[in-house]
Amino acid sequence: MNKDAQLRHSINQKLIENGERDRLKELLRTKLIECGWKDQMKAHCKEIIRQKGLDHVTIEELVTEITPRGRALVPDSVKKELLQRIRTFLGKNSII
Amino acid sequence: MASSRKSLGSSIHFLFPVMELTVLSGIFNTLQIGLTQDIFAELIDDVCLGLCFEVHRSAKCGFFFLDDMDAESMQEFEIVDKAGVDIFGQVYNQCKNRDCECPNCGRTIAAARFAPHLEKCLGMGRNSSRLANRRLANSNNSSLNKSESDPEDNDDINDNDWSYSSEKKGLSNLLFLCNDCRSHRCPQHTDDQRRSVRVFFLGPSGEVEDMGFQTNSSNSQRGKSVSDHPHIPSCYAPIVTTLRTKKHNLLNNLQQPRDSRQVRFDL
Numbered sequence: 001m002n003k004d005a006q007l008r009h010s011i012n013q014k015l016i017e018n019g020e021r022d023r024l025k026e027l028l029r030t031k032l033i034e035c036g037w038k039d040q041m042k043a044h045c046k047e048i049i050r051q052k053g054l055d056h057v058t059i060e061e062l063v064t065e066i067t068p069r070g071r072a073l074v075p076d077s078v079k080k081e082l083l084q085r086i087r088t089f090l091g092k093n094s095i096i
Numbered sequence: 097m098a099s100s101r102k103s104l105g106s107s108i109h110f111l112f113p114v115m116e117l118t119v120l121s122g123i124f125n126t127l128q129i130g131l132t133q134d135i136f137a138e139l140i141d142d143v144c145l146g147l148c149f150e151v152h153r154s155a156k157c158g159f160f161f162l163d164d165m166d167a168e169s170m171q172e173f174e175i176v177d178k179a180g181v182d183i184f185g186q187v188y189n190q191c192k193n194r195d196c197e198c199p200n201c202g203r204t205i206a207a208a209r210f211a212p213h214l215e216k217c218l219g220m221g222r223n224s225s226r227l228a229n230r231r232l233a234n235s236n237n238s239s240l241n242k243s244e245s246d247p248e249d250n251d252d253i254n255d256n257d258w259s260y261s262s263e264k265k266g267l268s269n270l271l272f273l274c275n276d277c278r279s280h281r282c283p284q285h286t287d288d289q290r291r292s293v294r295v296f297f298l299g300p301s302g303e304v305e306d307m308g309f310q311t312n313s314s315n316s317q318r319g320k321s322v323s324d325h326p327h328i329p330s331c332y333a334p335i336v337t338t339l340r341t342k343k344h345n346l347l348n349n350l351q352q353p354r355d356s357r358q359v360r361f362d363l
Contacts, residue, residue: 066147071140
């Protein structure tokens with residue numbers, strides 16, 4: 001388990017150092033906006049805020065409500081493309 | 097049977113490392129897949145978090161709910177998509193038929209022609225010298241072309257009355273056209289200003305009105321020299337074409353005294 005954690009840590013570090021992580025994140029953001037994911041999520045947020053009342057909404061509540069929904073709503077094409085890119089990165093840097 | 101078992105056993109022994117490799121690579125694959133999935137999940141979480149911050153801030157600052165309003169006003173301003181009508185539902189050929197009244201001449205002009213008409217009417221646009229000025233320039237040019245050679249021909253060719261008045265107007269017109277608008281009734285200057293300029297250039301005789309030289313009667317004012325005009329000082333020089341060259345020539349001629357040769361005053 002320790003080795004696993006260490007492996008992940010080193011991978012993350014490599015990603016960040018390379019600048020690849022930021023690039024991946026920007027790519028993901030753009031794709032999600034294009035496919036309408038962001039608007040869907042915003043609509044969901046509106047409902048939540050209306051339910052809970054504007055004054056009582058906290059950021060933690062919002063995060064806990066939004067994240068699982070967000071994960072589920074990501075379209076497959078976007079997911080595939082990003083997984084592909086990550087895999088090529090790992091292969092290039094011969095981590096596995 | 098025994099041999100088959102043995103061969104089976106041996107084959108299993110042979111196969112086992114191969115199977116091991118595939119199993120191992122399978123494990124590696126799953127590990128790799130697992131890793132990529134985890135990295136992807138982290139990225140998604142980051143994006144979600146960013147979205148939550150944005151939404152929370154805009155909700156607390158009060159600009160989150162700005163774009164969806166009550167049903168009434170949504171219906172009122174709904175986008176119209178019919179033919180022949182713009183997106184507000186209005187027919188858009190109406191304004192072209194409206195007529196405007198010119199404040200200067202009082203005529204009713206179509207809206208599309210109003211701006212050029214106003215230019216010409218007030219004499220203030222770029223290419224808008226009033227028709228009178230243009231005709232004046234034409235008649236002056238045509239007379240100027242023949243001025244040096246045949247003094248008498250000019251009398252014959254041009255109508256006396258017309259050129260007479262144009263000459264008189266020419267004196268005051270060409271001298272005292274406003275630089276900006278080339279009109280001798282420019283609204284930017286008052287009559288007093290015009291009179292004072294006239295006086296400055298012509299001396300006290302400038303007090304007379306535009307057509308004041310008529311007091312000397314005869315129609316044959318044309319062809320006389322400047323010095324013959326009773327009201328104009330002899331240092332005054334003839335002026336040609338544009339206002340700038342007019343000014344320039346005027347200044348030049350004032351500095352250098354003219355010779356005694358008769359100076360034609362055909363403008």
